[in-house]
Amino acid sequence: MVAGVPSSVSAPRRVALFVTCLVDMFRPSVGFAAIKLLEDAGCIVEVPPVQVCCGQPAYNSGDRRTARTIAAQVIDAFDGYEAVVAPSGSCGGMLIHHYPGLFEDDPSMRARAESLASRSHELTSFLVDVLGVRTVSARHAGTVTYHDSCSGLRELGVKEQPRELLRHIDGLTLSEMRAPEVCCGFGGTFCVKYPDISDAMVREKATDIAASGAGTLLAGDLGCLMNMAGKLQREGSAVKVRHVAEILAGMDDQPAIGEPPGTTR
Amino acid sequence: MQPSAHAFAANASAALADPNLQDSLAKLKVGFSERRRQAAERLPEFEQLRDRARDIKNHTLAHLDFYLEEFERKVLALGGHVHWAPTAADARRIIGELCRSVGARTVAKSKSMVAEEIALNEHLEAMGVSPIETDLGEYIIQLRNEPPSHIIAPAVHLTKDQVADTFLEHHRALGFTKRLTERNDLVAEARYVLRQKFLDADVGLTGANFLVAETGSSMLVTNEGNADLSNTLPRMHIVLASIEKVIPTLEDAAVLLRVLARSATGQESSAYTTLNTGPRRPEDPDGPEQYHVVLLDNGRSSVLGTEMQDMLRCIRCGACMNHCPVYGAIGGHAYGWVYPGPIGAVLTPQLLGVEEAANLPNASTFCGRCESVCPVRIPLPKLMRHWREREFERHLTPRGVRRGLAAWAWLAQRPRLYRWMTGFANRLLALFGRAEGRYRSLPLAGGWTRFRDFPAPEPGGTFHARWARQGGARTRP
Numbered sequence: 001m002v003a004g005v006p007s008s009v010s011a012p013r014r015v016a017l018f019v020t021c022l023v024d025m026f027r028p029s030v031g032f033a034a035i036k037l038l039e040d041a042g043c044i045v046e047v048p049p050v051q052v053c054c055g056q057p058a059y060n061s062g063d064r065r066t067a068r069t070i071a072a073q074v075i076d077a078f079d080g081y082e083a084v085v086a087p088s089g090s091c092g093g094m095l096i097h098h099y100p101g102l103f104e105d106d107p108s109m110r111a112r113a114e115s116l117a118s119r120s121h122e123l124t125s126f127l128v129d130v131l132g133v134r135t136v137s138a139r140h141a142g143t144v145t146y147h148d149s150c151s152g153l154r155e156l157g158v159k160e161q162p163r164e165l166l167r168h169i170d171g172l173t174l175s176e177m178r179a180p181e182v183c184c185g186f187g188g189t190f191c192v193k194y195p196d197i198s199d200a201m202v203r204e205k206a207t208d209i210a211a212s213g214a215g216t217l218l219a220g221d222l223g224c225l226m227n228m229a230g231k232l233q234r235e236g237s238a239v240k241v242r243h244v245a246e247i248l249a250g251m252d253d254q255p256a257i258g259e260p261p262g263t264t265r
Numbered sequence: 266m267q268p269s270a271h272a273f274a275a276n277a278s279a280a281l282a283d284p285n286l287q288d289s290l291a292k293l294k295v296g297f298s299e300r301r302r303q304a305a306e307r308l309p310e311f312e313q314l315r316d317r318a319r320d321i322k323n324h325t326l327a328h329l330d331f332y333l334e335e336f337e338r339k340v341l342a343l344g345g346h347v348h349w350a351p352t353a354a355d356a357r358r359i360i361g362e363l364c365r366s367v368g369a370r371t372v373a374k375s376k377s378m379v380a381e382e383i384a385l386n387e388h389l390e391a392m393g394v395s396p397i398e399t400d401l402g403e404y405i406i407q408l409r410n411e412p413p414s415h416i417i418a419p420a421v422h423l424t425k426d427q428v429a430d431t432f433l434e435h436h437r438a439l440g441f442t443k444r445l446t447e448r449n450d451l452v453a454e455a456r457y458v459l460r461q462k463f464l465d466a467d468v469g470l471t472g473a474n475f476l477v478a479e480t481g482s483s484m485l486v487t488n489e490g491n492a493d494l495s496n497t498l499p500r501m502h503i504v505l506a507s508i509e510k511v512i513p514t515l516e517d518a519a520v521l522l523r524v525l526a527r528s529a530t531g532q533e534s535s536a537y538t539t540l541n542t543g544p545r546r547p548e549d550p551d552g553p554e555q556y557h558v559v560l561l562d563n564g565r566s567s568v569l570g571t572e573m574q575d576m577l578r579c580i581r582c583g584a585c586m587n588h589c590p591v592y593g594a595i596g597g598h599a600y601g602w603v604y605p606g607p608i609g610a611v612l613t614p615q616l617l618g619v620e621e622a623a624n625l626p627n628a629s630t631f632c633g634r635c636e637s638v639c640p641v642r643i644p645l646p647k648l649m650r651h652w653r654e655r656e657f658e659r660h661l662t663p664r665g666v667r668r669g670l671a672a673w674a675w676l677a678q679r680p681r682l683y684r685w686m687t688g689f690a691n692r693l694l695a696l697f698g699r700a701e702g703r704y705r706s707l708p709l710a711g712g713w714t715r716f717r718d719f720p721a722p723e724p725g726g727t728f729h730a731r732w733a734r735q736g737g738a739r740t741r742p
Contacts, residue, residue, distance in 0.1 A: 019729065021687075024727050025687050026691075026722045027722070031728040031732075032728075049729070053677055057673060060631060060650065060653070061653060062655070062656055062657030062658075063654075063657050064654050066674040069674070069678060070674070070678070073677075150633055150634070154637055181634075182634070183590045183632035186630065187630025190628075190630045191712070191713060192712035193628075193712070194591075195715055196281055197595060197628070199717070201594055202716075226720050234705075234716065234717050257720050258702050258703040258718060259702045260700060260701055260702035261699060261702065
């Protein structure tokens with residue numbers, strides 16, 4: 001793919017959206033935002049109905065057998081799609097980095113897992129690296145800061161892609177916080193297994209977010225966003241928290257994460 | 266030291282409530298990681314060196330028996346001695362006997378994590394031999410009767426004021442009655458006190474950063490030069506090192522040294538790098554009469570050939586703990602044993618058993634920062650996950666977690682039922698959270714809501730419910 005040349009000049013791609021369990025349950029608009037971004041870039045988007053979760057809760061708790069069962073279910077659900085896109089670096093990382101290793105002793109499943117891995121992408125990296133998208137049609141007046149969620153950053157190299165897209169939004173200013181690459185303390189079950197350590201981490205994050213002067217905090221993973229939103233709100237902060245896809249898709253007219261209905265920006 | 270890894274959660278809570286510790290950790294977090302970043306930036310080939318370092322260690326581990334025997338042959342040829350210690354108890358006994366053979370009363374020690382691992386000081390004290398720690402940090406915590414909290418900066422958990430109080434209390438008897446406040450003065454006082462101890466020591470005991478098979482040398486890096494005094498002045502020099510410290514050649518050592526100091530302290534190299542190659546020869550102006558190497562296994566050989574082997578690549582730079590946000594929040598003592606931080610979370614279950622240390626591999630968000638800075642590219646999160654798997658297999662995972670997982674897994678494999686259940690939960694949470702958009706407390710989620718609000722779902726149903734309602738229609742015309 002030549003940078004800057006949108007793929008829509010060729011035949012549209014049939015893309016499957018991996019909704020992620022947290023988006024499904026808590027923030028459906030992230031799913032709709034992802035669909036809009038993909039369609040704007042010329043994709044035909046489908047949402048395979050038999051998808052639940054990527055299996056991380058089991059995998060990271062040491063329950064490899066359950067993780068395999070769920071991975072097999074996901075592999076079945078996404079068979080045949082040219083690309084699988086998740087609005088999450090963590091779930092994307094699971095599909096891309098961890099599924100093949102789950103089937104070391106099963107060559108045919110391993111091959112299917114590797115095929116899925118090669119077709120799977122995190123949303124912003126799919127838009128920028130694969131489709132060559134540089135600009136989106138959204139506008140946003142205000143200053144935002146971007147937190148690099150750990151799996152997206154370190155497993156998938158998602159760093160510049162969301163920033164590249166944000167920088168091209170009219171009216172938007174990106175103000176980097178100190179240490180955007182340090183974990184917010186969410187860590188899946190970590191935040192409830194070790195709540196006080198997790199709190200120390202997210203407290204530091206909240207301080208850095210406040211110091212950035214941004215009115216809105218963005219990230220690419222809903223788990224981290226819910227953790228940081230919960231902390232900011234507990235501390236009485238006025239910073240709004242959103243998934244980066246919402247801003248990119250111009251869907252910032254609805255309440256931010258953890259804000260009551262009827263509130264807008 | 267008595268392990269308290271099983272009490273990790275309580276240790277961590279206490280650490281979070283310790284203002285002195287929090288003060289020290291705040292400085293540590295910025296200092297080490299920033300210096301490493303700058304050092305890496307100044308060396309264009311840093312990433313390639315990390316690959317080479319990993320490859321050297323992997324090659325050595327694949328032929329560990331060969332290189333250890335080669336090392337032993339060289340040491341013997343130089344007139345030194347090699348002692349094989351399968352367990353910690355063997356190592357203690359061997360060192361005790363060596364000390365007794367020269368009638369030692371004091372042992373000048375240069376910091377060695379392996380000595381901590383085998384609880385050597387306690388053993389020596391019980392036989393009436395005084396171990397004197399000569400590394401400044403190690404000396405401070407010895408006076409305070411504390412274990413190290415970091416593998417390269419053992420007293421990093423203390424503030425300058427705490428050190429000043431400790432020195433005043435312990436040096437008063439030596440005639441130092443003034444409470445010092447300047448860093449340099451504290452260092453000078455410790456140096457003065459330690460100088461006599463070097464001269465008095467009968468045995469010098471050091472660890473080793475590397476054992477070089479090609480030459481039979483032990484290699485030590487320090488910033489204080491204390492190791493050079495420990496191993497030159499006394500009559501007997503004992504090197505205590507674990508078996509995975511061996512590497513093939515001096516050339517390999519040069520590669521590893523280049524990534525070691527940069528990863529650890531952000532220095533291009535440590536102030537002192539010393540090779541000890543056998544006892545004093547007739548023409549040498551100084552050096553020990555006897556040179557002994559104690560090679561400790563203590564469970565390491567059982568890791569070879571397993572999925573955990575990668576942990577043996579560790580060169581003890583401490584970068585993983587310097588960059589770990591969990592270590593940064595609670596410090597090293599909370600981990601409850603010799604090796605803290607991410608590498609401790611991997612080593613401790615191996616050395617003490619997963620029953621004692623199951624908490625440690627769980628105390629990670631898997632953020633992966635440790636792996637991203639490890640000079641020998643140890644896949645630390647992956648190894649921690651292996652431990653969680655062993656814990657799960659042995660049914661050591663807490664019952665509540667197991668049951669919750671089993672229920673979730675059952676549901677996740679029944680997508681229609683899952684949809685129905687999540688749809689119900691979504692509506693319930695959205696309904697009762699409507700007024701504020703979030704929950705300040707939530708039944709069964711106390712771990713979360715103790716410190717954070719819990720965002721309510723956005724109204725309108727789950728994604729899949731909305732999608733189905735629209736008949737899979739697009740959001741736009």
